[in-house]
Amino acid sequence: MATQKHSDKRDAIIRLLQSTKEHPDADWVYFNMRKEFPNISLGTVYRNLKQLSDNGTILRLETGSGTEHFDAFTHDHSHFVCTACNRIIDVDAELESIDRRAEEQVGGRIDFHRMFFYGRCKSCNNV
Ligand SMILES: [Zn+2]
Ligand SMILES: [Zn+2]
Numbered sequence: 001m002a003t004q005k006h007s008d009k010r011d012a013i014i015r016l017l018q019s020t021k022e023h024p025d026a027d028w029v030y031f032n033m034r035k036e037f038p039n040i041s042l043g044t045v046y047r048n049l050k051q052l053s054d055n056g057t058i059l060r061l062e063t064g065s066g067t068e069h070f071d072a073f074t075h076d077h078s079h080f081v082c083t084a085c086n087r088i089i090d091v092d093a094e095l096e097s098i099d100r101r102a103e104e105q106v107g108g109r110i111d112f113h114r115m116f117f118y119g120r121c122k123s124c125n126n127v
Contacts, residue, residue, distance in 0.1 A: 061116075
C-alpha cells in the first residue's frame with residue numbers, strides 16, 4: 001500500500017510560500033515557520049524545501065547569487081532579478097516564440113526554459 005506520509009510542516013511551508021510573491025529564501029521560511037512550529041530545525045526546513053522542489057510542488061530558483069529562492073507559483077513564468085536590491089519579480093511575458101526558435105536550432109522538442117532577466121527594479125532605478 002502506497003502511503004504518502006502526511007506532513008503538517010510541509011503543508012505549512014506550502015501555505016507560507018503561497019502567501020508571498022517575494023520568492024523568499026530558506027532562512028525566511030525558517031524564520032516564519034518558527035512562529036507556528038517553535039522547535040522546527042533549519043535542517044527540516046531545508047529537507048522539506050528540497051522534497052517539494054524535487055517533486056515539482058514548488059519552484060527552486062537559482063539566480064546566481066548563491067542563495068536559493070522558492071516560489072509556490074509554478075505556472076510557466078520567468079523572473080526578473082534586481083542586481084541592486086536582489087528582489088525577484090515575476091515576469092509573465094509571452095516567451096513561447098523563444099522555445100520555437102530554440103527548437104529549430106536543437107532539432108528536437110523544448111518542454112520548458114528557465115530564464116532570468118537582470119537589471120534594476122523600479123525603486124532602485126529611481127534613486
Ligand atoms: Zn531593486
Ligand atoms: Zn515567480
